[in-house]
Amino acid sequence: MTILVGYLPTPEGEAAVDAGLREGALRGERVIIVNSPRRGAPVDEHMIDDAAGAELLRRARAAGVDAELRQPLHDDDLPETFEALVKETGATLVVIGLRHRSLVGKFIMGSEAQRILMESTVPVLTVKAAQ
Amino acid sequence: MTILVGYLPTPEGEAAVDAGLREGALRGERVIIVNSPRRGAPVDEHMIDDAAGAELLRRARAAGVDAELRQPLHDDDLPETFEALVKETGATLVVIGLRHRSLVGKFIMGSEAQRILMESTVPVLTVKAAQ
Numbered sequence: 001m002t003i004l005v006g007y008l009p010t011p012e013g014e015a016a017v018d019a020g021l022r023e024g025a026l027r028g029e030r031v032i033i034v035n036s037p038r039r040g041a042p043v044d045e046h047m048i049d050d051a052a053g054a055e056l057l058r059r060a061r062a063a064g065v066d067a068e069l070r071q072p073l074h075d076d077d078l079p080e081t082f083e084a085l086v087k088e089t090g091a092t093l094v095v096i097g098l099r100h101r102s103l104v105g106k107f108i109m110g111s112e113a114q115r116i117l118m119e120s121t122v123p124v125l126t127v128k129a130a131q
Numbered sequence: 132m133t134i135l136v137g138y139l140p141t142p143e144g145e146a147a148v149d150a151g152l153r154e155g156a157l158r159g160e161r162v163i164i165v166n167s168p169r170r171g172a173p174v175d176e177h178m179i180d181d182a183a184g185a186e187l188l189r190r191a192r193a194a195g196v197d198a199e200l201r202q203p204l205h206d207d208d209l210p211e212t213f214e215a216l217v218k219e220t221g222a223t224l225v226v227i228g229l230r231h232r233s234l235v236g237k238f239i240m241g242s243e244a245q246r247i248l249m250e251s252t253v254p255v256l257t258v259k260a261a262q
Contacts (some may be wrong), residue, residue, distance in 0.1 A: 019254060026157065099247060109249055114240055117229060117248070123150060123258045126248055 001029040002081065002091040005118070007056070008035065008046045011129030012097025017056060019127040022093040024065040031060060031067040032089060036081055039073040047071065079115040086122055094124045132160040135213065137247070138181040138187070139166065139177045140261030143228025152225040155196040162191060162198040163220060167212055170204040176245060177186040178202065210246040217253055225255045 005020030007013045017033060024031040031054055036108035048056075053069045074081040082094060096101030098113055117124050136151030138144045141248060148164060155162040164187055168178035179187075185199045191198030205212040229244055248255050 100249075107140055109240075114245070115211055117257055118231075121259075123256055125254055125256050127254045128252075 001027070002089045003027070003029050003031045003093045003095060004085055004089070004091045005031055005033050006031045006036075006082070006094070007048075007124065008097075008098040009048055010046075010097070011054065012099055012127075014097075015127045015129045016095050016097035017059065019125060021060055021063040021065050021067070023093060023095065023125065024060075024067070025063055027093075029067065029092070031065050032091070033060075033067060033069045034082065034085060035071050036074045036078060037071060039075050059094060062091065078112045079119045082116055083119060086120065092122055094120050094122060096126055098126045098128055100128050132158070133220045134158070134160050134162045134224045134226060135216055135220070135222045136162055136166075137225070138164045138179075139214070139226040139228075140179055141177075141228070143230055143258075145228075146258045146260045147226050147228035148190065150256060152191055152194040152196050152198070154226065154256065155191075155198070156184050156194050158224075160223070162196050163202045163216065163222070164191075164198060165213065165216060166200065167205045167209060170200060170206050170221050180210060209243050210250045213247055214250060214252065215249065223253055225251050225253060227255060228255055229257045229259055231259050242255065 003020055003024050005016050007017055018032050035048050037044040056069060057067055072081055096113060096116060134151055136147050138148055151162050151186050166179050168175040187200060188198055202254065203212055227244060227247060
């Protein structure tokens with residue numbers, strides 16, 4: 001059994017990794033950290049380098065969780081990229097970070113997050129960054 | 132520690148209860164099933180009766196989970212009703228059901244579900260009804 005964690009180097013992404021590793025330890029399942037850069041972007045600040053990837057895997061080991069990192073390119077189809085990984089890996093849970101609602105109350109959920117939530121065929125755990 | 136489960140007598144509500152009871156058993160936490168009718172509605176098909184409530188608690192006992200049912204009235208503030216219960220009970224997780232995205236792909240997440248996801252201060256697990 002496998003847990004997929006959506007990761008970007010943002011506070012929400014860190015919260016998702018923390019939560020995914022906790023769930024992996026709790027359920028005795030391995031974790032796949034998915035850091036998916038957009039295809040063809042000349043510079044993608046969301047794509048992590050080898051050192052950052054190695055650090056994520058160190059965090060997983062410290063949490064007693066078997067983990068791997070995947071960096072599939074995506075076009076405008078991040079939800080489909082996730083769903084294909086669910087099917088391929090037999091994942092039973094997806095973990096994603098959500099941004100805090102802004103104080104003015106006007107923040108609307110990002111369309112990619114909403115699509116992952118609506119389209120996922122397995123449960124999705126959403127977490128926010130520590131306030 | 133406590134898990135809050137949003138319940139309506141719909142396939143999505145049943146899926147949320149199933150998932151909430153699984154999480155309660157896994158984490159060794161009690162579950163509060165929240166069936167919140169709208170205040171002042173003359174007939175609310177979403178409000179369950181005593182027999183249906185007793186059946187939910189039987190399911191919890193069968194799953195080995197300590198559970199209770201709460202039926203707080205709400206106005207247009209279901210997300211605030213949930214958040215107040217999170218604070219009151221020290222809940223560490225909220226579980227809600229989401230409707231499947233329709234085949235034509237036009238289904239948008241309900242605003243109450245979206246607000247619970249955006250406003251919750253604790254992680255939210257979303258599940259769908261079995262297809």
